[in-house]
Amino acid sequence: MPELPEVETVKRSLERLITGSAITDVNVLFPKVVKSHTPGDFKASLAGCKIKSLARRGKYLLVHLSGDKTLVIHLRMTGRLVYLEEKDDLPRYAHVIFYLEGGKRLVFADMRKFGHINLIPTAQLKNMPELKKLGPEPLGKEFTVQYLQQELRKRRTKIKALLLDQTFVAGLGNIYADEALHLAKIHPERTAQGLTGSEAAGLHHAIIKVLEQGIKNRGTSFSDYVDGEGNIGTNQYQLKAYQREGEPCSNCGTIIERKKVAGRSSFFCPQCQSSKR
DNA sequence: CGATTCCCCTGATAGC
DNA sequence: TGCTATCAGGGGAATC
Numbered sequence: 001m002p003e004l005p006e007v008e009t010v011k012r013s014l015e016r017l018i019t020g021s022a023i024t025d026v027n028v029l030f031p032k033v034v035k036s037h038t039p040g041d042f043k044a045s046l047a048g049c050k051i052k053s054l055a056r057r058g059k060y061l062l063v064h065l066s067g068d069k070t071l072v073i074h075l076r077m078t079g080r081l082v083y084l085e086e087k088d089d090l091p092r093y094a095h096v097i098f099y100l101e102g103g104k105r106l107v108f109a110d111m112r113k114f115g116h117i118n119l120i121p122t123a124q125l126k127n128m129p130e131l132k133k134l135g136p137e138p139l140g141k142e143f144t145v146q147y148l149q150q151e152l153r154k155r156r157t158k159i160k161a162l163l164l165d166q167t168f169v170a171g172l173g174n175i176y177a178d179e180a181l182h183l184a185k186i187h188p189e190r191t192a193q194g195l196t197g198s199e200a201a202g203l204h205h206a207i208i209k210v211l212e213q214g215i216k217n218r219g220t221s222f223s224d225y226v227d228g229e230g231n232i233g234t235n236q237y238q239l240k241a242y243q244r245e246g247e248p249c250s251n252c253g254t255i256i257e258r259k260k261v262a263g264r265s266s267f268f269c270p271q272c273q274s275s276k277r
Numbered sequence: 278c279g280a281t282t283c284c285c286c287t288g289a290t291a292g293c
Numbered sequence: 294t295g296c297t298a299t300c301a302g303g304g305g306a307a308t309c
Contacts, residue, residue: 001302032285059303076303078287093287112286114303130304157279166304173303223288223301263281264302282308291299 002075004138004171005214005235006225007061010081011054014106014228017083021100022050023065030095033108036118045069045119046098058134058170062125070125072118073108078224079115082107091230111224134170138207143169149200152192159195160188161262163207172207175220175242178267179210182241187275188259188266213238241267 002010026046028039037045050066061081063071073081082091086103096108096117108117120128136142148169155162162168163177172180181188183206186199195203219225219233222243226232236243240250245258245267254271 003303074303076285077301110286111288112302114285155279161280164303280309282306284306285302285304287301289300291297293295293297 001077001173001175001222002079002219002225003059003173003176003214004056004211005176005217006219006227006233007056007059007075007171008215009219009227009233010075011056011061011228013231014081014083015054017228018051018100018104018106019053020051021102021104022048023098024048024101025099027097027099028095029097030113032113033095033110033116034119035116036120042119051100057131058137058166059173060131064122068122069119070122072120072125072128072131074116074130075110076112076114076116078112079108079110080224080226080230081228082109082226082230083228133167135166135168136170138169138171138211143204143208145201145204148204149197152195152200155192157192158188158262159186159190159192159203160264160266162192164262164264169207171211174264174266175222175239176207176210176214178242179239180206182268182273183210185272185274187273188261188268189275241269243267 023046026043028034028042031039034042052064052066055062061073084105084107091109093111094107094109098106151168160177163172184203186203214220214235217233217235217238220235221232222236241256244256247256249256249269249272252271254269256267257270258265258267
């Protein structure tokens with residue numbers, strides 16, 4: 001599933017391919033994907049716009065266009081945004097096709113149809129509810145040990161639930177939340193308030209570490225994720241907990257367990273990540 | 278405030 | 294072989 005490292009990789013891979021290109025036409029094959037416009041209005045609003053730059057906020061990919069408009073794209077679980085050469089076939093589950101100059105295309109495809117696209121005036125980005133609610137970027141300077149400690153103290157919820165809460169910190173999903181907790185040796189069901197100061201500091205470090213490693217490995221490709229050129233990442237080979245139920249922990253050899261926490265499958269080492277302090 | 282459940286959607290998997 | 298029931302999961306909404 002595309003989380004921060006995957007969206008960042010999509011962004012980086014597309015950047016050099018589509019920046020500067022003009023959108024010549026748009027074809028919306030599955031209208032529900034575009035939340036902000038009808039297919040006709042979407043096409044009319046985009047025709048002639050030039051792709052100025054790409055950005056990312058949490059798990060959102062932002063495509064800044066000429067005319068002070070921005071495409072806000074969320075891939076959710078199985079969404080893909082891929083660049084196609086003229087000769088390339090359309091991928092399965094293609095829902096929106098952006099035709100670019102020179103016969104190139106940018107395609108939004110999504111098997112599960114959970115992903116979505118909004119086109120909004122760039123000036124209104126900061127007022128957009130979905131973006132406005134997001135917590136700090138975990139790789140940004142706002143996400144400090146102090147911020148983490150102070151937020152943990154406020155919350156009675158389980159730490160796993162908090163890591164998945166995008167208003168707390170933006171960009172972690174099930175994979176990197178489990179990896180960060182494993183690296184920090186914290187059980188997913190520990191309460192946020194119950195963590196010690198040094199555990200919070202360790203978790204802060206772990207979150208940054210697993211995300212940076214994910215980006216370095218160009219994302220985790222488990223089921224559907226590929227970058228903007230359709231290439232899979234390699235971070236799935238580096239995971240220590242996620243999807244490793246029944247396998248020995250890389251630290252201590254204890255068998256990794258799986259349990260539903262905060263409504264999501266959680267993978268953890270019952271030895272390293274003790275539920276007690 | 279926090280916990281839980283439903284919903285969206287469809288491929289994979291298990292059970293018959 | 295082929296059908297059907299169940300599950301996974303990001304995130305928002307509704308409910309308790």
